[in-house]
Amino acid sequence: MKFASALFCLTIIASSTAFVPSTATAARKSVQLWASSSDKNDESWQYHVSKILATGFMTASLWAAPAMLQNGPMIEHGPQFFPAAVANAKQMASASGSRVNKDPESLLRYGLPIQSKEVRIERVESAFKCFMRHFFPFTPFLVVTETHLFLFNIPIAGKKTAKGN
Amino acid sequence: MQARKLQKEIEDIEQNVSVKRKSAALDHVKNAKRMLGDSNLIKPCRDAKVCAAAVADIQSEIEPISAAIKDSMDAFNGSDQERAAIDKAYASQKKMAKALTVLEEQMIPANYEVKVPDEYSDLPQLKKRATVEMVFKKPNDEPFDINGRNYKEAKMTMIIDGYTGKLSQARSLFLC
Numbered sequence: 001m002k003f004a005s006a007l008f009c010l011t012i013i014a015s016s017t018a019f020v021p022s023t024a025t026a027a028r029k030s031v032q033l034w035a036s037s038s039d040k041n042d043e044s045w046q047y048h049v050s051k052i053l054a055t056g057f058m059t060a061s062l063w064a065a066p067a068m069l070q071n072g073p074m075i076e077h078g079p080q081f082f083p084a085a086v087a088n089a090k091q092m093a094s095a096s097g098s099r100v101n102k103d104p105e106s107l108l109r110y111g112l113p114i115q116s117k118e119v120r121i122e123r124v125e126s127a128f129k130c131f132m133r134h135f136f137p138f139t140p141f142l143v144v145t146e147t148h149l150f151l152f153n154i155p156i157a158g159k160k161t162a163k164g165n
Numbered sequence: 166m167q168a169r170k171l172q173k174e175i176e177d178i179e180q181n182v183s184v185k186r187k188s189a190a191l192d193h194v195k196n197a198k199r200m201l202g203d204s205n206l207i208k209p210c211r212d213a214k215v216c217a218a219a220v221a222d223i224q225s226e227i228e229p230i231s232a233a234i235k236d237s238m239d240a241f242n243g244s245d246q247e248r249a250a251i252d253k254a255y256a257s258q259k260k261m262a263k264a265l266t267v268l269e270e271q272m273i274p275a276n277y278e279v280k281v282p283d284e285y286s287d288l289p290q291l292k293k294r295a296t297v298e299m300v301f302k303k304p305n306d307e308p309f310d311i312n313g314r315n316y317k318e319a320k321m322t323m324i325i326d327g328y329t330g331k332l333s334q335a336r337s338l339f340l341c
Contacts, residue, residue, distance in 0.1 A: 069173065099180075105262060106176050113328045114209065136185040
């Protein structure tokens with residue numbers, strides 16, 4: 001099992017590098033960029049590492065998609081395309097189909113903002129603060145704000161524009 | 166989030182009882198019972214006491230609903246005994262769902278507010294939920310005939326949700 005998971009991780013990394021320029025090229029490129037302009041310093045190894053991680057994640061999510069859990073070639077199965085992995089989703093109450101959720105109280109419960117984006121951000125912030133307080137008690141000024149969380153996913157080059165500077 | 170998972174289990178009990186998938190309904194009862202024992206369930210609550218009471222209310226219905234579902238399994242299909250057992254299960258499930266509503270309402274952060282852009286700040290805003298009860302009467306006190314039974318008046322209760330439509334729901338309230 002451990003061997004299988006290790007093999008899986010290796011395959012993901014290997015396949016993700018197929019979408020990303022090789023490290024040698026990246027290094028050369030970054031050197032050239034540093035030589036040409038000091039503003040491009042941001043696009044160094046962090047940028048390439050984040051790119052590799054992003055492609056690795058994309059590959060993993062594609063491989064873990066329900067359609068990929070199929071045994072054997074998909075075309076031969078014809079209409080029985082989706083396996084039992086998505087049967088659960090089919091049986092759940094949804095906005096369409098025969099199992100529409102018509103219970104008004106249930107809908108009102110789902111409408112309560114206990115899982116909204118604002119609440120989630122608040123939770124992530126408080127969890128991070130708790131973590132920092134626990135492990136780094138002498139750095140009381142490090143605080144992650146909502147803005148930091150949003151800017152986290154934006155490429156370094158576009159961060160200035162996103163901040164509105 | 167634990168509360169949402171618990172909600173799914175509790176709502177699926179009713180769904181499965183209604184289509185007479187009784188074993189599946191019992192499984193959902195077991196899952197709900199297991200989730201109620203999780204200490205993380207009431208962590209996001211504003212008032213732990215209210216949440217603990219709501220959880221206790223749900224827990225108190227676990228045994229009655231299990232017994233009712235088992236009774237309905239023992240009775241013949243379509244018999245009066247099965248009908249009575251299913252009705253008991255429905256009643257228990259309703260109590261559980263009501264307590265669950267109380268529990269989830271306690272999980273809304275105390276300072277939760279949807280921000281409104283400045284250009285709309287002069288408009289009326291509904292910050293939480295409002296309940297409007299309407300009573301309909303026919304002219305000359307004529308009754309409402311529903312399935313052969315006469316009713317003097319008809320009541321309609323609306324819950325207007327300010328969490329999802331702060332401005333538009335406030336406007337609709339102004340029309341009432």
